[in-house]
Amino acid sequence: MEKILTMIPPLLDGLTVTLQIFVITxxxxxxxxxxxxxxxxxxxxxxxxxxxVYIWLMRGTPLMLxxxxxxxxLPSFGIKLPDFGSALLxxxxxxxxxxxxxxxxxxxxxxxxxxxxxxxxxxxxxxxxRRIIIPQMIKRVLPPIxxxxxxxxxxxxxxxxxxxxxxxxxxxxxVQREFDMMPFAIAGAFYLAMTFVLxxxxxxxxxxxxxxxx
Numbered sequence: 001m002e003k004i005l006t007m008i009p010p011l012l013d014g015l016t017v018t019l020q021i022f023v024i025t026x027x028x029x030x031x032x033x034x035x036x037x038x039x040x041x042x043x044x045x046x047x048x049x050x051x052x053v054y055i056w057l058m059r060g061t062p063l064m065l066x067x068x069x070x071x072x073x074l075p076s077f078g079i080k081l082p083d084f085g086s087a088l089l090x091x092x093x094x095x096x097x098x099x100x101x102x103x104x105x106x107x108x109x110x111x112x113x114x115x116x117x118x119x120x121x122x123x124x125x126x127x128x129x130r131r132i133i134i135p136q137m138i139k140r141v142l143p144p145i146x147x148x149x150x151x152x153x154x155x156x157x158x159x160x161x162x163x164x165x166x167x168x169x170x171x172x173x174x175v176q177r178e179f180d181m182m183p184f185a186i187a188g189a190f191y192l193a194m195t196f197v198l199x200x201x202x203x204x205x206x207x208x209x210x211x212x213x214x
Contacts, residue, residue, distance in 0.1 A: 007174055007183050014170030015190055018156045021084075021166070022194075025091040025152060032092060033099025038129070040104050051100070058097030064158050066090045071162055087159045095152060102144045106137035139209040146202035150195050167191070 040051045058066070071086040081089065110133050118128040157168040165173075171187035174180070 007178075007186065010170050010174060011167065011183060011186055011190070014165055014167040014187075017159075017165060018153075018167040019194075021087055021091060021156045021159060022153055024088055025095060025156075026149065028088070028092040029095035029099055032096035034103050034134075036096060036100035037103035037107060040100060041107060055097040055100055058094050059101070063090065063094050063155060064161055066094055067158060067161055083159075083162045083164050087162055087164060091152070091155070095148065098148055099145070102141050102148065103137065106141035107133060109140055110136055142202060142206050142209065146198070146206075149202070150198055153191065153194050153198065 036051050036055065039047050040055070042048055067087065067090040070081070070090045071083070074081065074086075114132055114136075115128060118132050123131070156166060159166050160169045160172075163169075167187050167190055171183035174183040
């Protein structure tokens with residue numbers, strides 16, 4: 001028991017890094033995804049095409065490759081970021097693309113008649129989106145957003161390629177030093193706890209929005 005207790009502090013330090021990457025990435029990638037989705041469905045064909053290519057690149061290449069590109073390739077262009085900043089940039093750009101497609105599908109699932117009704121009422125495009133379309137879209141995209149958010153929790157472990165001391169790297173360091181697999185079990189419990197909280201939270205949100213359909 002005493003040995004396990006000595007493992008907890010470094011694992012908690014790693015958990016802190018994991019949570020920081022998760023929370024900040026989510027806070028940045030969700031609004032980025034919404035902006036990209038709006039640009040993707042805009043009437044400006046050149047802007048829509050650029051966003052489409054961006055989303056294709058982000059979704060079509062591995063996140064690990066994007067992490068390595070940001071960390072190793074950007075300095076050759078005079079852009080040097082710290083490890084944490086490199087991880088955040090790669091994660092935000094990647095998940096922004098995934099969220100963009102989710103938001104785009106949600107927005108386009110809203111009946112065209114609602115746009116026409118809003119126009120009849122004299123509402124501008126921005127007012128229509130903010131007051132009518134986006135609130136309905138949020139309800140429809142909660143399940144896929146939930147899935148991507150849970151995936152993000154697990155993907156944070158990829159920062160080990162940047163030698164960042166996240167939860168999984170902290171666990172592996174202890175295992176290599178102590179020849180004991182217990183740190184992996186504890187790390188797994190932490191990941192399960194985080195995904196449990198997220199799953200519970202999104203179910204509450206879905207239940208809350210479902211009340212408006214009754």
